Amino acid sequence: MGGYAIYVWPAYAVFLIVLAWDWVAPALRRRRFARELRGKLARERTRATRAPRAEAST
């Protein structure tokens, strides 16, 4: 790289690292969301089977 390697390669590293973050971040957000929603739905189901009238009375 003719003496410029210490500038060129870090620039390419920045490009790859920032875009890798951009790609991975929504996937992690999506997994967290799915896990939370599954937990919420599971709780709703157990509540519904144990005390069917509980929600109507409150």
Place this chain on the structure above:
Amino acid sequence: MSRSYLPHWMHWLGSPPNFYRFAGALRPWLMTVALVSAAVGLYGGLVLAPPDYQQGDAYRIIFIHVPSAWMSLFIYATMAVAGLVALVWRVKLAEVIAMECAPTGAAFTLITLLTGSLWGKPMWGTWWTWDARLTSELVLFFLYLGVIGLYNAFEDRRRGARAASLLALVGIVNLPIIHYSVQWWNTLHQGTTVDFLDPARSSIAPAMLWPLLVMALATHLYFFASLLGRTRTGLLSLESGKQWVRVLVDGQPAPTTGAPT
């Protein structure tokens, strides 16, 4: 407001579950073509293109710096257009698309600033200078952060999206300032290298130009793939109470026992 003048396919695609499936099918193809063209572009830029007669090999930063800078403007314009649709017609999908543009736009703006800094040090002798091009690009970065921050400041996500869309529309005045900054002011930043309106004015050799254009194609395709993925995630969390999301995430519909009989 009636939207009956829209073609049928736009109605169909505007529905969150339809868009979710459509985006999921399209995204892998976009990303595949983006990766292949990035590989071709980087090979052309880092291996085939000769060193610059003035800048030596330092100029090779151009192959990521300039496409990222173009993306920082292109994504902002996309965000503003989606924001306008969100504000005028209150289309939920447009709100999500506008808001999901912002993180990727901020990412490309950050890449532009950092790679520019790494290019400026050997060429200008400084990491940073407060000149028109650099400062207006930094303002663009803060505009993206402002949109993200405003969106997250609202309890009601849809109201937050509309408020942030308004900010995005106001900030659009910065785009021509960035573009023309190298002509309007005396600046350390070099002038226009690639002139699409007047190709004869472009000051770049063909062996350097084609990898640059292929990288520009790759970053555009990457952005669309990333936006589709982000929009899918955004739609899921915005529609988390809806049956289609519950079936998708949980594999079964919500219990109906709470309903009065």
